[in-house]
Amino acid sequence: METVVKFLKDAKTFYLATIDGDQPRVRPLSFVMSHKGRLYMATSNTKDMYRQMSHNPKIEISAFGADGKWIRVVGKVVFDNSAETQAKALDVAPQLKPMYSVGDGKFTLFYFEPGATATIYGFDGSRKEIKL
Numbered sequence: 001m002e003t004v005v006k007f008l009k010d011a012k013t014f015y016l017a018t019i020d021g022d023q024p025r026v027r028p029l030s031f032v033m034s035h036k037g038r039l040y041m042a043t044s045n046t047k048d049m050y051r052q053m054s055h056n057p058k059i060e061i062s063a064f065g066a067d068g069k070w071i072r073v074v075g076k077v078v079f080d081n082s083a084e085t086q087a088k089a090l091d092v093a094p095q096l097k098p099m100y101s102v103g104d105g106k107f108t109l110f111y112f113e114p115g116a117t118a119t120i121y122g123f124d125g126s127r128k129e130i131k132l
Contacts, residue, residue: 004118008032014063018052033092038111075116
């Protein structure tokens with residue numbers, strides 16, 4: 001888990017793909033944290049991304065590392081709007097505070113449910129799979 005979080009944080013930007021009907025949608029994200037052994041990200045429940053994940057929780061994220069390796073994380077997400085998790089996210093990423101606050105009714109966190117897989121690839125053909 002920590003290998004995946006470190007990779008995504010080091011990349012600074014990663015891309016999350018959802019499905020909107022029959023159309024894939026991809027957008028950049030930068031917040032990621034490990035909490036209770038889970039890989040968490042955040043959004044607002046007012047965004048299309050939230051609506052798309054609510055209809056179809058299967059997502060993929062991908063990022064390219066400075067070392068020439070890239071990662072793909074595949075799985076289903078679960079929403080977590082607990083005050084504890086929101087507070088932890090705001091501690092980890094204070095840059096979110098101008099947009100969100102604990103219990104504001106829009107700040108939404110989500111994590112990959114057990115069974116998700118992260119794979120780190122290299123141009124040399126290497127491949128390392130990590131179960132989340």
